[in-house]
Amino acid sequence: MFSQMLTPAYLPFAFSFVLMIGIGLIEAIGLGLGQFDLDGDFSGDGDGGMLSWLGLGGELPILIWLTSLLGCFTLAGIALQQGMTAIGGAPLPWLGASGGALVAGAALNTFAANGLARILPGFETTVISxxxxxxxxxxxxxxxxxxxxxxxxxxxxxxxxxxxxxxxxxxxxxxxxxxxxxxxxxxxxxxxxxxxxxxxxxxxx
Known part of the structure; x- marks a missing residue:
């Protein structure tokens, strides 16, 4: 499987997996980009708009949302390529697979991000003079x-x-x-x- 991930058809998903691990490690050791004022919370108004559809309708730090999206994109891409290999004998070209995985990953991330927002402790943004x-x-x-x-x-x-x-x-x-x-x-x-x-x-x- 590791050698397969290094083939051109799987490279976008290998890259997203490495990026996901990197962001996860940054968050885990407490060096989140929020320390450099790049992190943020997204709050939707609950009207079912685009932000809510993307999983940004609840309070969730953007880095956690991005990590979740990368994970969903990676899983969707690998599943897609594995399925196409089983059906047609070969994976899709990386560009076509990336587009399909992005759509499927974004849809999957809607549920993942909303679930994380319910599980994680509430985040508060405090602004002082x-x-x-x-x-x-x-x-x-x-x-x-x-x-x-x-x-x-x-x-x-x-x-x-x-x-x-x-x-x-x-x-x-x-x-x-x-x-x-x-x-x-x-x-x-x-x-x-x-x-x-x-x-x-x-x-x-």
Missing amino acids: TDDLLRQRGTILEGTARRGAPARAKVVDRHGQAHFVMVEPHDDADAISSGETALLVRREGQVFFAVPDRPASLRLP
């Missing part, structure tokens, strides 16, 4: 934050989502070192100003 990060604590990730020389910090909002912002100390004389936490007290543009979580007598000059 930048100013909502004020009065939250951030941790300096690298370097030392000084006035005029902001450092990158990680802030976890009330929903548990991480944000990465540039931070300067609120007071001119302060400096906030890597690993220290500080309270964000104001913002100017993209830069937050913070008070370090240590007594004033211990703050770096």
Whole structure:
């Protein structure tokens, strides 16, 4: 079967299988493209439109939907080529098989995606204002934050989502070192100003 998958008639399905495994591994180790703001949830309005027909009518992250579609396309393609080989003695050319498998796979994925949406935990998309990060604590990730020389910090909002912002100390004389936490007290543009979580007598000059 493995050698058969490397023949031209099966190559589209071998490629989709490898791509499905790759996306699945990315999701499994927690590096989903959502971390780079490419992931998303699709919500339909339940009116039976095209999105609902494609299986995007419920809340389901796009990468999971895509992984399901690739799996259905692969299974439909292999089944089609196996069936044509059994009936006619040879598989279809890869282009014709791909078209047939895409139609069959999309139809099959409608049921698979809707089933996954019911099984998987609910996904929530939380959108917050930048100013909502004020009065939250951030941790300096690298370097030392000084006035005029902001450092990158990680802030976890009330929903548990991480944000990465540039931070300067609120007071001119302060400096906030890597690993220290500080309270964000104001913002100017993209830069937050913070008070370090240590007594004033211990703050770096």
